[in-house]
Amino acid sequence: MREAMAPLGSMMLSSAADLGGRIIAIFARGVRTLQLGRRVLLPSALALALMFGWEFGTRAAHLSSMIIVPPSAVFAVLTASYGILLQQAVPTIVETLIGFALAAGIGIVLGTTLMLFRRVRQALYPHVLTFQLIPKIALAPLFIVWFGVGPTSRLSLAVFMAFFPVVIATIAGLLSADRSAVRMANAMMASSWQTFISIRVPYALPHIFAGLKIAVTMAMIGVIVGEFVTAQAGLGYIIMMASSGGDTALTFAAIILLCLFGLALYGAVALGEWLVERRMGVTVTSGEF
Amino acid sequence: MTSGSASQDKPIPEAAYALGLPLVLGVAVLVGWQLAVRLTGISPVIVPAPTDIVRSFGSIAGDLLHHGWATGSEALFAFILSVLFGVAAALLLGFSTLAFETFYPGLVVFQIIPKIALAPLFTFWLGIASTSRLSCAVFISFFPVTLATMTGLKRADVNALRLCQALGASRLQTFVSVQIPYALPYFFSGAKVAATMSIIGIVVGEFISANAGLGYYMLRAQSYGETAHLFAAILVLCCIGLFLYIIPVQAERWVRRWWWN
Amino acid sequence: MAGYILVDHVKKIYNSGKDAVEAVSGVSFVANKGEFIAILGPSGCGKSTLLMMCGGLEPTSAGTITIDGQQVTGPRANVGVMFQDSTLLPWKTVLENILFPVKIQRRPLAQYRERALQLIEMVGLHGFADMKPHQLSGGMRQRVAICRALVTDPDILLMDEPFSALDAMTRDEMNDALLDIWERYRKTGLFVTHSIREAVYLADRVLVMTRRPATIIADIKVPFSRPRDASINNHADFNDICDQLRRLIEHKRTAWSETKAA
Numbered sequence: 001m002r003e004a005m006a007p008l009g010s011m012m013l014s015s016a017a018d019l020g021g022r023i024i025a026i027f028a029r030g031v032r033t034l035q036l037g038r039r040v041l042l043p044s045a046l047a048l049a050l051m052f053g054w055e056f057g058t059r060a061a062h063l064s065s066m067i068i069v070p071p072s073a074v075f076a077v078l079t080a081s082y083g084i085l086l087q088q089a090v091p092t093i094v095e096t097l098i099g100f101a102l103a104a105g106i107g108i109v110l111g112t113t114l115m116l117f118r119r120v121r122q123a124l125y126p127h128v129l130t131f132q133l134i135p136k137i138a139l140a141p142l143f144i145v146w147f148g149v150g151p152t153s154r155l156s157l158a159v160f161m162a163f164f165p166v167v168i169a170t171i172a173g174l175l176s177a178d179r180s181a182v183r184m185a186n187a188m189m190a191s192s193w194q195t196f197i198s199i200r201v202p203y204a205l206p207h208i209f210a211g212l213k214i215a216v217t218m219a220m221i222g223v224i225v226g227e228f229v230t231a232q233a234g235l236g237y238i239i240m241m242a243s244s245g246g247d248t249a250l251t252f253a254a255i256i257l258l259c260l261f262g263l264a265l266y267g268a269v270a271l272g273e274w275l276v277e278r279r280m281g282v283t284v285t286s287g288e289f
Numbered sequence: 290m291t292s293g294s295a296s297q298d299k300p301i302p303e304a305a306y307a308l309g310l311p312l313v314l315g316v317a318v319l320v321g322w323q324l325a326v327r328l329t330g331i332s333p334v335i336v337p338a339p340t341d342i343v344r345s346f347g348s349i350a351g352d353l354l355h356h357g358w359a360t361g362s363e364a365l366f367a368f369i370l371s372v373l374f375g376v377a378a379a380l381l382l383g384f385s386t387l388a389f390e391t392f393y394p395g396l397v398v399f400q401i402i403p404k405i406a407l408a409p410l411f412t413f414w415l416g417i418a419s420t421s422r423l424s425c426a427v428f429i430s431f432f433p434v435t436l437a438t439m440t441g442l443k444r445a446d447v448n449a450l451r452l453c454q455a456l457g458a459s460r461l462q463t464f465v466s467v468q469i470p471y472a473l474p475y476f477f478s479g480a481k482v483a484a485t486m487s488i489i490g491i492v493v494g495e496f497i498s499a500n501a502g503l504g505y506y507m508l509r510a511q512s513y514g515e516t517a518h519l520f521a522a523i524l525v526l527c528c529i530g531l532f533l534y535i536i537p538v539q540a541e542r543w544v545r546r547w548w549w550n
Numbered sequence: 551m552a553g554y555i556l557v558d559h560v561k562k563i564y565n566s567g568k569d570a571v572e573a574v575s576g577v578s579f580v581a582n583k584g585e586f587i588a589i590l591g592p593s594g595c596g597k598s599t600l601l602m603m604c605g606g607l608e609p610t611s612a613g614t615i616t617i618d619g620q621q622v623t624g625p626r627a628n629v630g631v632m633f634q635d636s637t638l639l640p641w642k643t644v645l646e647n648i649l650f651p652v653k654i655q656r657r658p659l660a661q662y663r664e665r666a667l668q669l670i671e672m673v674g675l676h677g678f679a680d681m682k683p684h685q686l687s688g689g690m691r692q693r694v695a696i697c698r699a700l701v702t703d704p705d706i707l708l709m710d711e712p713f714s715a716l717d718a719m720t721r722d723e724m725n726d727a728l729l730d731i732w733e734r735y736r737k738t739g740l741f742v743t744h745s746i747r748e749a750v751y752l753a754d755r756v757l758v759m760t761r762r763p764a765t766i767i768a769d770i771k772v773p774f775s776r777p778r779d780a781s782i783n784n785h786a787d788f789n790d791i792c793d794q795l796r797r798l799i800e801h802k803r804t805a806w807s808e809t810k811a812a
Contacts, residue, residue: 135529145511239406251410
């Protein structure tokens with residue numbers, strides 16, 4: 001386990017650094033445009049106010065430590081149980097990353113295939129849409145029947161949940177290419193491959209990244225819910241155990257770690273999107289979260 | 290990729306392909322599934338045959354109705370609440386710049402984090418009763434509605450806004466006459482996400498602890514090896530999901546027809 | 551100087567410091583009541599900015615604009631506007647769109663309904679009162695926009711290239727429609743355009759503006775009396791004025807590019 005942690009640790013560190021770098025860049029831009037004042041101070045003030053309110057409100061009200069716990073206690077648990085928490089974080093992180101990667105890979109390949117072959121698309125796409133409408137989380141017990149309570153069932157749930165948005169987004173993206181651009185490529189006697197690579201793919205990228213952002217969220221949900229249900233390992237398992245055991249501080253600590261990881265992962269995808277945009281030299285995103 | 294060869298007198302119409310291909314594929318998969326199960330003699334605990342599943346509907350109809358109703362009613366209620374809260378929050382944030390600048394970053398952060406991680410906490414705080422599942426589901430579903438509706442409010446047609454400015458319209462007038470109508474399509478896409486999320490929230494709540502509902506029933510079926518019942522429950526859940534999703538879809542169609550045309 | 555609209559040494563500067571861009575530089579002119587003035591110039595030269603300042607939609611960086619003795623500090627109820635985009639609200643009917651300013655300015659609807667219907671008749675959109683914008687063509691939508699601009703009986707009409715987005719034939723139709731309307735309702739009008747012929751066809755005076763920093767280099771009176779019709783297109787004077795304007799713009803353009811090259 002320890003040996004696995006080192007590269008993982010550096011990976012986490014570099015994605016944290018990426019996110020930090022992005023935040024600093026936004027900060028700097030904000031200072032220049034002088035909107036820093038309201039845009040940063042107001043939400044920061046809110047966050048600080050909530051923190052203080054939480055800390056002193058909990059102490060003052062003398063609420064049972066089973067219901068709510070001040071941030072200082074959570075921080076104490078974080079620093080004290082640092083080792084255990086990180087150890088349990090590893091399966092969650094690994095399963096999410098692998099699940100997302102598989103879902104993205106399979107999703108993009110399948111999406112591309114469906115886009116390229118019309119008959120196959122006509123046959124399969126309605127079924128894909130139907131599956132998209134299923135509350136896929138419901139299949140968690142089914143995956144347990146098939147794969148037991150080990151990591152395989154959690155992974156398959158994550159892939160299953162994350163892969164549909166990617167397929168749908170890929171197809172939509174590839175089909176969204178501007179018709180006149182495609183026609184121009186035809187007029188220039190471009191081969192199908194050239195048209196695909198130089199026209200369809202660039203137009204598809206914003207859609208695909210939007211789909212990837214959804215997929216990353218879905219993969220995490222799949223892994224977490226899988227951990228709730230299989231109750232074997234991972235941060236989700238800690239959350240379940242700690243909350244039913246009344247250890248609210250540990251519950252909060254695990255939740256915070258999980259949220260940080262979720263933010264980092266999403267930030268990584270957003271960073272990837274930004275890098276691709278920069279390389280392409282256009283602003284292509286919808287600008288929405 | 291065009292259909293029909295020169296030798297055919299009557300080319301097959303496109304509609305036939307669009308309808309026929311998925312249908313044929315679906316039937317083929319079902320038949321293949323049935324045959325595979327019967328021929329390989331695989332245990333029904335691992336993969337039940339389609340006919341087993343259909344038959345189990347008959348035997349557990351009562352259970353399915355009871356648990357389906359529990360889940361469905363809670364999911365519907367969660368959906369309605371999340372839409373109401375979401376719209377209220379979006380209206381506030383869309384109208385008041387101060388509120389927007391204060392709360393928007395927090396909203397975005399909360400949208401991104403895996404909120405489902407808090408499900409056990411809700412259960413712990415509010416018990417096994419439906420309140421905990423409801424709060425969890427509303428918590429998960431309310432953010433997409435708020436963010437989508439707010440995006441719509443901010444994206445009203447720039448020319449229409451300029452027209453209001455030229456007419457000397459007050460902020461409230463501009464908000465009500467132009468920003469809100471332009472925000473509707475965005476609201477509906479947020480509502481569709483909320484429909485999906487509501488069910489997820491309720492079902493996960495039932496996984497964690499409940500004594501009724503399809504989530505509870507599915508886990509129980511899994512532990513007893515009643516996989517055919519599990520599939521039946523999944524199908525019922527799909528119907529509930531479809532029903533919930535159709536609500537915003539149909540509402541949007543209705544609004545479009547009545548208002549825009 | 552006396553006059554209905556007084557524009558006095560107006561400047562518009564965007565950004566500040568070393569990024570500063572002077573869009574409009576020291577523009578002054580006077581518009582008398584009932585005059586239709588065309589503001590002519592190449593694209594992007596600040597004519598629209600000038601119009602926005604007259605309408606109180608943008609503040610001036612220097613100088614003042616006075617309408618009917620009162621300085622312009624914001625939008626006014628007695629000013630009607632038309633943009634290049636007809637900007638009709640897609641969910642409202644034609645009639646509801648025309649009555650939108652009435653609703654916003656809280657005037658009594660019943661009183662203005664008759665007027666709205668009359669305007670619809672006048673622009674030739676009989677029977678379209680209950681249609682939605684997506685059922686109308688581009689030219690028809692601009693006619694609705696004209697009605698909307700006129701419904702509150704404003705004293706002044708500001709028009710920012712309202713016909714630029716239309717095809718040539720529709721544009722000619724709309725010019726004639728505007729002339730008809732001007733016969734009926736003598737408003738004071740500022741009409742921004744980059745079409746020389748359109749400016750001469752429609753206006754009593756043509757102001758020629760240069761590229762940024764924009765100034766007025768000519769104020770040409772158009773000698774045709776009203777009511778006008780399409781026959782003036784063939785008049786020798788018409789083409790003379792158009793030539794004169796063209797040379798003014800060209801001269802400024804070549805002079806500008808020469809200074810750029812130097």
